[in-house]
Amino acid sequence: MFENLLTHTDNRIHHIIINRAGKMNALNRNTLAELHTAVYDALNSNQVGGIIITGAGEKAFVAGADIAEFASFDSTKGEQLARHGHRTVFNMIENSSKPIIAAINGFALGGGLELALACHIRVASNNAKMGLPEVSLGLIPGYGGTQRLTRLVGRGRALEMILTGDMISAEDAHAYGLVNHVTAPEELLPAAEAIMNRILSRAPLALTAAIEAVNASTQNNIDGFETEIEKFARSFDTEDFKEGVAAFLEKRKPNFQGK
Missing domain, CATH: 1.10.12 (Lyase 2-enoyl-coa Hydratase; Chain  A, domain 2)
Incomplete structure (x- = not known):
């Protein structure tokens, strides 16, 4: 059904796996469109109680956006890119009527971290690295990173991460309040599923x-x-x-x- 996603539902948990491991699961236009469809369909399915989003492979959750797609953009196209992404993916996830957990396996950078930030709960493997490196490209985060990161970790931490563009470890992300839990890589999905199962036992x-x-x-x-x-x-x-x-x-x- 999808070119860049793998999806399946087990016991009311719908798994969405971003499947571009050769590109470090980078978010291109087609992947964002598929994410919109996959989340929308899950939200409207009586068989789904909650959603877990992760990346294929062990190296990356999502290592950013596909920079080649917007390298030639001007401000008008940049605004359209950000507004469309907010409306169709990131805001939809944040305002989802069903709980959504990000299982962060490896790099979550730029748009990838912003995707995780839009989810309701974040669980990370202990080898994960997170950051918003947009200033190194002459940009700033455009998919809600400046807002959602600040809400989670506070103004000082958010500004340090955004202005330096540096990555932080999973342990630091946990200490900052950016992720809820840190696990060994092999325990990541079971941990996310355990949390979701506890949630789905409620009304x-x-x-x-x-x-x-x-x-x-x-x-x-x-x-x-x-x-x-x-x-x-x-x-x-x-x-x-x-x-x-x-x-x-x-x-x-x-x-x-x-x-």
Whole structure:
């Protein structure tokens, strides 16, 4: 189905593997278009509860964008490139109604780190290297890196990473709060799947509401507290709430239906 992606679903977890290992899984125009389709389809599938995104091979998650594609761009084309990427891929992932985990295996640079930043949770192998090296090309990050990195690690750390363009280790990324967990390479996907399975044992509608409420905290034109109150209140009208309370009182595991 896809030229640059491998996808499969196991036990409600949809795996999206960026499959350009010969190009260090760099994001070209076609790969971004396929990512949009793959994520969109997963979000609209009743068989999918959550998504894990990773890269093919052991060297790279995504080692950046395909620089040759935009080497001749002017400011108009550059703006179109950034706006289209934000709308169709990066913002869609961040605002996904289903949880998305990035399993970072190797280099996550430039657009690759920005892809991981858009995901809700990040797990990295201990050989991963992360950075936003755009200033070395005379650019700045254009797929949300200046905003999402700052939210995660703070202004000082973000500016140091962006202004130097230097890579950081997985251990430093964990210390900065950039990644949630660091594992051995062979444990990366099992660790991501274990986290996702814990998430998917919870009420689906509550997961969506929680993502929306947390995302509202970063948007200047939205009162995050009001969003939380609204989502909290609506939860009381769901069948999942009734099932969750009944299961708690009856001391059994809940059987959520996403209703």
